[in-house]
Amino acid sequence: MATGMPVRRRYLVIQLRRLRHAAKMTQDEVWKALGWGRAKIQRLEAGEFQRVKAGDIMALCQLYSAPEAVAEELVQIARDSRTDKPWWLQYQDVLPGAFVGLEAEATMIQEFNIGLVPGLLQTEPYIRALLAPSIGNTEEQANLRLESRLERQNKVLGRSEPALFFAVIDEAAIRRQVGGPDVMRGQIEHLLEMSRRPNVEIQILPFSAGAHAAGGLPFTVLSFSDGNSADSVVFLESRGDGFYLESQEEIHRHRLIFSRTQGSALSVGESADFLGSLIG
Template identity: 80%
Template sequence: MATGMPVRRRYLVIQLRRLRSAANLTQDEVWKDLGWSRAKLQRLEAGEFQRVKAGDIMALCQLYDAPEDVARELIQIARDSRTHKPWWLQYQDVLPGAFVGLEAEATMIQEFNIGLVPGLLQTPDYIAALLESAVGSTKDQAEQRLKIRLERQRNVLECPEPPLLFAVVDEAAVRRQIGGADVMREQVRHLLHAGQRPNIEIQVLPFASGAHAAAGLPFTILSFGDGHSADSVVFLESRSDGFYLESKDEIDRHRLVFSRTQGSALSVQESADFLEGLIS
């Protein structure tokens, strides 16, 4: 993908590639079927565009037999690109499709979390306990969201080339009894097990650290390619919505915050010892 690709453009490209793959079509089959040039489709799937026609996206979605909600979202992104609307995403959902799609493409993930264990490292029982306490969610919705979250973990952590994952977790997240003592013991054991993978580093930020650079600001940095600022995004999440920061200054600032927060946290080994102490 192109370096410095804006978030919505990157998301659009990811979805179009996945839809074509799901339809079992090659690039040659697509451009010939639509009467396009080979170069046009190649540029589109490489993200080498500033604006894209909604009609082109509509034609691709029809050819790929895309789900109606996915097609509607991608067509709207194309329309927004023609009217100079911001290229950051806002949405309301527990597991926004845009974030999950980008997360699965990242080569490095740096996450700081305060009150909860990072989503990629949560156990099924821990997730179920969180969903059970969610407001306005039916049992069927909770079960579906549990399946989606577990699939998200598999797509990211069990893929042939999983990303580097650096997680700094506030002590409150591992002490809060989500689901009760047994669920939390299992969750802590899972963190210890995950931390043994060569691509995952987990650090605990203890209460004793006092004030720190990331105080009150959970965030995730998703990096693509070589992980330079020009090819990274910062995701900020709240209960009702979330959005991305794309400017180099914002990304560099959050990288510095994350680095300093790592410095305030226990080392990887000290963190493992700390977690062991919670279940011993």
């Protein structure tokens, strides 16, 4: 999938692949039925296109007997993608556009993190401290990264209808002195403040929990629409744009892992008490 591709088009591609599989059709059967060339459906499902036509999406939805509501949504995405420019494009040199875009469209986010506070919950001083030691990071790039991360927070949690955000944070991330005691105190106070929002739940996974379902591997489940497995994707972070798991089996597995990790963590109330105890 092309890096920086507008997120709703990426979501469109995911949905089209799932609709084709549900219709039990191969790519060859599709292009022959529609009178297309083989390369067209291959490029479409790989996300290797610059422009997508609403008529093509409508034809695919009709062929797959997609529910009317689903077809309308995907056709509208195709129309919008030809005119709308997502906010993160101005930061495409410093942000993994595909993930940030998906995150911006998600209606529910479930994140397990280990070594660091989740990006959506980081304070400006905390972000500055993280960026300071970055290898090959010029001052201009650092400032742009900071600006982009703050804008990302605003677009996801500050919008009029923000996503539901469930975070399980390993105690190690809270204990790690990023930027020193003053920065961490401000960061913990910010976590407490964010936890009071009706759409945000923060749980701390204490050292005392021992081994747990997540097994030390951070991941994020992004859900769209009504949040079922067909409208979700799992993101595994890496140095580049990361990896995306889209099969319903993987999505269900990671949701189960997240649920069990939540069960091993302190409750929301206990987590708030724990955070409060760290700052007196």
